[in-house]
Amino acid sequence: MVGLLDHQLVFVTGKGGVGKTTVASALALCAAEHGRRTLLCEVDAKGDVAAYLETGPTAFAAREVVPGLFAMSMDTEASLREYLRLNLRIPVVGRIGPLARAFDFVATAAPGVREILTVGKLCYEVRERHYDLVVVDAPATGHIVGQLTAPQAINELVKVGLIRSQTDWMVDILADAARTGLVIVTTPEEMPVNETMELAGRVERETKVQLASVIVNRVLPELFGHNEEEVFDHLCQPEVAAELGRLVDGDASPVLAAARLAVTLRRTRAGHLERLRGGLPPDVPMLYLPFLFTRFHGLRTIRQVAGSLSEELGF
Amino acid sequence: MANESGGRRATDRPGSLDGLLTSREIVVACGPGGVGKTTTAAAAAAMAAARIGGKVLVLTVDPARRLADALGIEGIGNVERRVPDDAFAHAGVRPKGELWAAMLDTKESWDALIRTHAPDERTRDEILANPLYRNISGRFVQSHDYIAMERLFEIHAEGTYDLIVVDTPPTRNALDFLDAPERMADFFSSRLLRWLIVPYRSRLVNFASKPFYQVADRILGTQFLEDIAEFFILFQSMYDGFVERARAVQRLLAERRTSFVVVSTLEAVPLREAEFFAEALTGRKLHLGAIVLNKVLPAYLRDPAAAALSERLTEQADSVAAALAPMVDAAEPQLRRVLAEVGQSFADYRVVAQREAEQQAMLQTAPETLVSVPFFDTDIYDLAGLLRLGARLFGE
Numbered sequence: 001m002v003g004l005l006d007h008q009l010v011f012v013t014g015k016g017g018v019g020k021t022t023v024a025s026a027l028a029l030c031a032a033e034h035g036r037r038t039l040l041c042e043v044d045a046k047g048d049v050a051a052y053l054e055t056g057p058t059a060f061a062a063r064e065v066v067p068g069l070f071a072m073s074m075d076t077e078a079s080l081r082e083y084l085r086l087n088l089r090i091p092v093v094g095r096i097g098p099l100a101r102a103f104d105f106v107a108t109a110a111p112g113v114r115e116i117l118t119v120g121k122l123c124y125e126v127r128e129r130h131y132d133l134v135v136v137d138a139p140a141t142g143h144i145v146g147q148l149t150a151p152q153a154i155n156e157l158v159k160v161g162l163i164r165s166q167t168d169w170m171v172d173i174l175a176d177a178a179r180t181g182l183v184i185v186t187t188p189e190e191m192p193v194n195e196t197m198e199l200a201g202r203v204e205r206e207t208k209v210q211l212a213s214v215i216v217n218r219v220l221p222e223l224f225g226h227n228e229e230e231v232f233d234h235l236c237q238p239e240v241a242a243e244l245g246r247l248v249d250g251d252a253s254p255v256l257a258a259a260r261l262a263v264t265l266r267r268t269r270a271g272h273l274e275r276l277r278g279g280l281p282p283d284v285p286m287l288y289l290p291f292l293f294t295r296f297h298g299l300r301t302i303r304q305v306a307g308s309l310s311e312e313l314g315f
Numbered sequence: 316m317a318n319e320s321g322g323r324r325a326t327d328r329p330g331s332l333d334g335l336l337t338s339r340e341i342v343v344a345c346g347p348g349g350v351g352k353t354t355t356a357a358a359a360a361a362m363a364a365a366r367i368g369g370k371v372l373v374l375t376v377d378p379a380r381r382l383a384d385a386l387g388i389e390g391i392g393n394v395e396r397r398v399p400d401d402a403f404a405h406a407g408v409r410p411k412g413e414l415w416a417a418m419l420d421t422k423e424s425w426d427a428l429i430r431t432h433a434p435d436e437r438t439r440d441e442i443l444a445n446p447l448y449r450n451i452s453g454r455f456v457q458s459h460d461y462i463a464m465e466r467l468f469e470i471h472a473e474g475t476y477d478l479i480v481v482d483t484p485p486t487r488n489a490l491d492f493l494d495a496p497e498r499m500a501d502f503f504s505s506r507l508l509r510w511l512i513v514p515y516r517s518r519l520v521n522f523a524s525k526p527f528y529q530v531a532d533r534i535l536g537t538q539f540l541e542d543i544a545e546f547f548i549l550f551q552s553m554y555d556g557f558v559e560r561a562r563a564v565q566r567l568l569a570e571r572r573t574s575f576v577v578v579s580t581l582e583a584v585p586l587r588e589a590e591f592f593a594e595a596l597t598g599r600k601l602h603l604g605a606i607v608l609n610k611v612l613p614a615y616l617r618d619p620a621a622a623a624l625s626e627r628l629t630e631q632a633d634s635v636a637a638a639l640a641p642m643v644d645a646a647e648p649q650l651r652r653v654l655a656e657v658g659q660s661f662a663d664y665r666v667v668a669q670r671e672a673e674q675q676a677m678l679q680t681a682p683e684t685l686v687s688v689p690f691f692d693t694d695i696y697d698l699a700g701l702l703r704l705g706a707r708l709f710g711e
Contacts, residue, residue, distance in 0.1 A: 015348060017348050017350060018349060189694075190696075192349070194380060228652065235643060243639065243642060247638055247639065248628050250624040251624070254624075259656070264693070268693055268694065297583050
């Protein structure tokens with residue numbers, strides 16, 4: 001299997017709240033730091049990428065935000081405009097108005113249209129080799145299959161015309177496992193793990209895109225080794241806890257309770273991790289990122305995550 | 316604020332949802348993804364059935380399988396099912412009322428909607444077979460937004476339930492499902508829609524639209540445009556029904572019998588989204604009944620005395636280990652490592668707890684009710700678990 005950073009197009013998805021944008025940003029930063037000219041595209045245009053990278057707002061036109069790392073946000077209307085300019089040589093200014101409105105309209109009724117403009121732009125950047133790697137902060141798990149299958153869907157709907165001839169090369173890029181890969185981000189919790197396994201199955205069945213990696217985010221540190229946990233259990237016995245409190249001059253019970261909480265959380269999550277590993281095809285690599293006990297979520301965090309990713313990828 | 320009384324309801328206890336669940340007919344749980352919205356909605360409904368009584372329905376979108384199993388709604392599509400009293404008995408509770416549960420099946424709901432509004436059988440069949448329609452209703456999740464609210468309206472109109480608790484679908488934008496009925500109405504009443512289909516209907520190309528069609532034909536091909544046109548023409552026959560219905564859904568959401576509960580965690584990103592959502596609700600004159608803060612870390616993590624103790628524990632791990640070793644039957648180096656880990660772990664979690672407390676203090680929106688639910692260290696997958704969570708929603 002191709003190394004994650006050796007792809008040309010990587011879609012990063014995940015259930016809401018698992019840190020999808022964080023991981024996508026960190027992956028892009030990691031790639032840039034390893035010498036890849038990288039484009040990071042935020043599809044849901046919420047502005048989180050800009051916030052995490054602590055840079056000004058991103059736009060459809062990519063901008064270098066860190067050396068080697070370019071960021072853009074998807075704008076389907078701008079994508080349509082670019083497409084028309086490049087492919088039909090239509091003088092755009094002034095005449096696009098009604099067309100864009102109509103497109104917006106058609107897109108409401110046939111949502112595949114919006115997806116195709118997104119995928120089309122991304123594939124275009126790949127085909128033209130403007131970057132070594134395009135990292136996509138893609139829609140969440142519920143929407144990603146619609147996104148990845150848009151070119152096929154359009155092929156089924158549209159029998160002739162320019163769009164039809166345009167979707168074939170997109171399918172080629174998406175289906176090429178050496179070029180394109182999907183990353184699912186999850187946390188070691190019940191619902192994200194369920195969704196990850198379900199999505200892995202759907203991607204296999206319904207799309208031509210290869211699942212390149214599953215990245216498990218917020219893995220809690222292991223406090224104790226096996227024998228140490230017994231020692232900890234001893235510590236928690238009332239008379240020992242009381243003696244401990246006397247030695248450090250206070251009530252030790254909240255501190256012990258916190259450690260107990262940490263142990264239980266870690267254990268519940270380990271079960272979900274095991275379930276995940278068992279539910280994924282054995283050849284799909286799993287990467288692990290630690291839970292960060294940080295104060296603020298910004299570029300510093302992204303750099304930390306990028307560092308962990310780099311290690312996990314064997315650099 | 317749309318709250319009619321302009322102040323706190325008399326039934327409210329601080330930090331509890333019971334007043335809201337007693338006084339409203341519809342409670343909509345909304346907020347960012349991954350914060351426990353589905354579980355919160357189910358727990359609120361279970362508590363209402365157990366404590367308040369009446370017929371309570373939880374309409375859910377995508378529950379965890381074990382939760383769905385516990386509620387007996389796994390794989391049943393749109394059918395409403397009663398949660399058996401056995402399940403309550405198992406949790407040691409005798410409910411005052413009945414708990415019902417249903418899943419939202421988008422495709423099935425769309426088809427039902429078409430059957431209701433199609434003027435005749437032929438139109439109905441043609442729409443159900445239209446490739447564009449099948450794409451919308453089946454493949455793309457956006458149609459969730461509208462259909463969830465539509466289904467809520469329909470169930471409410473049947474008048475079977477005293478209270479309906481709705482879990483909202485994950486949307487790209489938190490506001491999507493609020494705007495969906497309006498968008499749907501706008502869509503069908505738009506001039507652009509008529510402009511788009513006229514030439515195909517009359518087979519005369521309108522002069523004004525000619526350049527548009529030249530371009531559109533080149534891009535999309537005539538066949539696709541005709542498919543679109545056919546779809547719109549068919550849909551137009553249902554125009555009145557749809558617009559009327561969408562408006563009615565909109566009205567129901569704005570009525571005083573409906574209230575919204577925003578669920579979030581205290582993590583920065585979800586909380587920002589939740590706040591944005593809360594503002595949008597009040598901006599639209601919808602009733603923000605409560606904010607539920609989920610997965611809040613225990614307060615003892617913020618206890619300064621405990622923090623100081625944890626520091627001493629880390630610093631004095633050597634001497635403490637020496638003194639304690641005989642009591643715990645462990646080698647000194649091992650005990651030292653355990654003590655240091657305990658101290659360090661407290662310091663780690665304290666940073667998170669402290670940060671989240673700050674987030675809560677800075678919360679801009681002041682809802683009538685703010686409920687804090689602690690971090691449960693195990694997953695919730697049965698009625699007993701839901702009721703345990705529910706008790707916290709009732710401020711216990």
